[in-house]
Amino acid sequence: MDSKLDAVHTSGLRIRVGISSCLLGKSVRYDSGHKQNRYITQILCRFFEFVPTCPEVAIGLGVPRPPIRLRGDAENPRAVGVTDSTFDVTDKLDDYARSWGKTARAFSGYILKRGSPSCGMERVKVFDSKGMPSSHGAGIFAKRLMQQIPLMPVEEEGRLTDPVLRENFITRVYVYHRWQRMQLLNLNAGRLVEFHTRHKMLIRAHGEVGYQRLGRLVAEAGTRDIQDLAQEYLHVLMKTIKRPATRKQHSNVLSHLAGYLKRDIDAGDKAELVRVIDDYRLGRVPLVVPITMLKHHFRRCPDPYVGHQFYLQPHPEELQLRNFI
Numbered sequence: 001m002d003s004k005l006d007a008v009h010t011s012g013l014r015i016r017v018g019i020s021s022c023l024l025g026k027s028v029r030y031d032s033g034h035k036q037n038r039y040i041t042q043i044l045c046r047f048f049e050f051v052p053t054c055p056e057v058a059i060g061l062g063v064p065r066p067p068i069r070l071r072g073d074a075e076n077p078r079a080v081g082v083t084d085s086t087f088d089v090t091d092k093l094d095d096y097a098r099s100w101g102k103t104a105r106a107f108s109g110y111i112l113k114r115g116s117p118s119c120g121m122e123r124v125k126v127f128d129s130k131g132m133p134s135s136h137g138a139g140i141f142a143k144r145l146m147q148q149i150p151l152m153p154v155e156e157e158g159r160l161t162d163p164v165l166r167e168n169f170i171t172r173v174y175v176y177h178r179w180q181r182m183q184l185l186n187l188n189a190g191r192l193v194e195f196h197t198r199h200k201m202l203i204r205a206h207g208e209v210g211y212q213r214l215g216r217l218v219a220e221a222g223t224r225d226i227q228d229l230a231q232e233y234l235h236v237l238m239k240t241i242k243r244p245a246t247r248k249q250h251s252n253v254l255s256h257l258a259g260y261l262k263r264d265i266d267a268g269d270k271a272e273l274v275r276v277i278d279d280y281r282l283g284r285v286p287l288v289v290p291i292t293m294l295k296h297h298f299r300r301c302p303d304p305y306v307g308h309q310f311y312l313q314p315h316p317e318e319l320q321l322r323n324f325i
């Protein structure tokens with residue numbers, strides 16, 4: 001196994017993640033305020049190196065400034081002044097997103113401000129000609145950014161309060177980051193196979209169909225153009241893990257991993273493990289409980305395949321993300 005993937009996971013280096021400036025507490029909003037998010041500034045800052053930008057400030061709208069909103073067709077709205085709809089900054093925001101996208105390609109994820117006509121990822125109000133909210137769309141900057149880097153994990157700060165969505169986003173950031181690092185190491189068939197092998201259980205927890213499809217793709221390594229194959233693999237991978245793993249899917253993976261211990265632990269330990277996995281499946285205990293028990297057993301009875309699975313530790317333990325799902 002290539003230890004460089006481990007180095008990615010355990011190096012302690014902070015991962016570069018883009019963010020709407022106001023979420024870091026920068027006073028860049030139209031009213032000179034900010035929208036500091038304490039989970040981001042107190043917890044995630046320890047693991048992510050945030051790279052902020054405020055698109056509205058970047059295109060030259062000062063602080064304070066007249067507020068803007070989306071207007072017109074939900075698919076193709078314009079960003080215009082709330083009090084002056086002839087004041088249209090759509091093209092400037094779009095151009096800025098195109099240029100920022102070149103920088104953002106190096107990021108492993110992005111956190112956007114919910115509801116903003118510039119930064120909102122989805123469900124941003126779109127107003128009609130009478131000034132009534134009539135539909136929903138994405139902010140101008142956010143939409144172009146996501147179109148340019150469609151596989152980069154993107155989330156809104158509001159959704160990070162949901163423990164399942166939070167764990168899913170951070171898992172995706174770490175997987176994507178490991179992928180980016182592997183690309184820098186010079187991609188070849190062996191590295192792709194290793195990447196897949198080490199993520200097998202994690203992928204499986206997110207979807208059996210995606211897991212099977214990725215397995216078939218990896219089997220083609222060495223027989224087709226590696227860059228072509230890698231792009232297809234990454235597309236299916238990010239789509240598969242975007243769907244949060246359910247308790248049932250986690251339970252299936254946990255039981256599968258427990259099977260590797262069948263010759264190493266006694267009947268009492270086996271029964272306890274089965275019971276704890278069942279408790280998790282029924283919602284009586286969080287995921288950290290069966291995971292901790294499995295890690296305990298695998299520390300005493302190491303298995304080379306299981307020991308290399310990122311599923312057991314897809315993100316830093318200190319984030320305690322599995323204590324709440």
Ligand code: SF4
Pocket residue numbers: 020021022023028029030053054055056057113116118119
């Ligand atoms: S939501 Fe985006 S445009 Fe609005 S203040 Fe925050 S960073 Fe700036």
